[in-house]
Amino acid sequence: MDANRLLVQPWLSGVELFQADFSGQPFGRHSHDAFAIGAILQGVGGYQCQGARHALPAGTLSLMNPQEPHTGHAESPRLVYHMLYVEEARLPTLLGRKRLPRGFHQLNPADDGAVAAELARLAVEFERSDALALESQLLTLLELVFVRHGGMRPLPTAPRDGGSTARLRDYLEAHYREAVNLEHLATLSERHPRHLIEAFRRVYGVPPHTYLLQRRIREAKRLLLGEVELAELALQLGFYDQAHFCGTFKRFTGVTPGRFRAAART
Structure with missing residues (x-):
């Protein structure tokens, strides 16, 4: 078939x-x-x-x-x-x-x-x-x-930071619930997308999309102490669906959101 x-x-x-x-x-x-x-x-x-x-x-x-x-x-x-x-x-x-x-x-x-x-x-x-x-x-x-x-030359090393990665981090912290795209971040930081990712990883140890997921998971831990249903929580935090949220949560914490919630209530 x-x-x-x-x-x-x-x-x-x-x-x-x-x-x-x-x-x-x-x-x-x-x-x-x-x-x-x-x-x-x-x-x-x-x-x-x-x-x-x-x-x-x-x-x-x-x-x-x-x-x-x-x-x-x-x-x-x-x-x-x-x-x-x-x-x-x-x-x-x-x-x-x-x-x-x-x-x-x-x-x-x-x-x-x-x-x-x-x-x-x-x-x-x-x-x-x-x-x-x-x-x-x-x-x-x-x-x-x-x-x-294809014979394309690698991009040169990203130029010095100049504070743009800190501004980018602040933006991700403030807009972690939203659908963020790379083109918008490149415009904000006035950098080529590849340089943006490279510079951010150099300063914070992870690329911007990983940082954004970590920020969402940090907020998820707080919300899991309440009564919000997992499906609703996933959408609130900008995940595609509950399965995407649960898989990401387990990847970063080692446990499912359900187990985290149960342990927090004991």
Whole structure:
């Protein structure tokens, strides 16, 4: 049975994540108006491109430039992969650069575990509506894949702080219940998003989206001493749903919100 999913976020235009899980479904010759960044998770995928036939075993990346005609199919009984599509016109804004790479040098570089791991993390964030976490992870992935496989130069080290990270921290402390996005934070701090994340991590030990989650969990501990239902509490604190809240709470504290509440009342 096919279980394909196409995920989008309305506030993140020009970016899609295709989660493929199928057997036997072929994709005829086509092209995309976007860069495609994929990783094979299970099985063997295959495609024809530039007059050659390619097989992609698990652990292989699949990189495709815009307007590159190709086909697609499974060469195994089951094929599972993630494929990120990013429209070319969106890259200057997402990467904050005027000069961008022309395209990927090689379409299927094998066994790049670092890129595959970042894509897997991005797939997790796509399930939620946490703009700051998703955009931060997207930037990390795009920087990595275009530096490694697109010839893009790494950004220089972030300039000295000048107090901008403290102002950013104060903003996160005051607006932790809201949907915060990376572009807005970059505007507030007058920094490139990558420099913003790097400088914040250098001063506070974690990136802004992690700091924001920690702030929400700190407030959650206070609210759990009361009678607020978990589902309502999750929405009050800006989480996608109760499951997102409970998973994040346990990740930072080691226990579920229910157990924390029970222990606080004993």
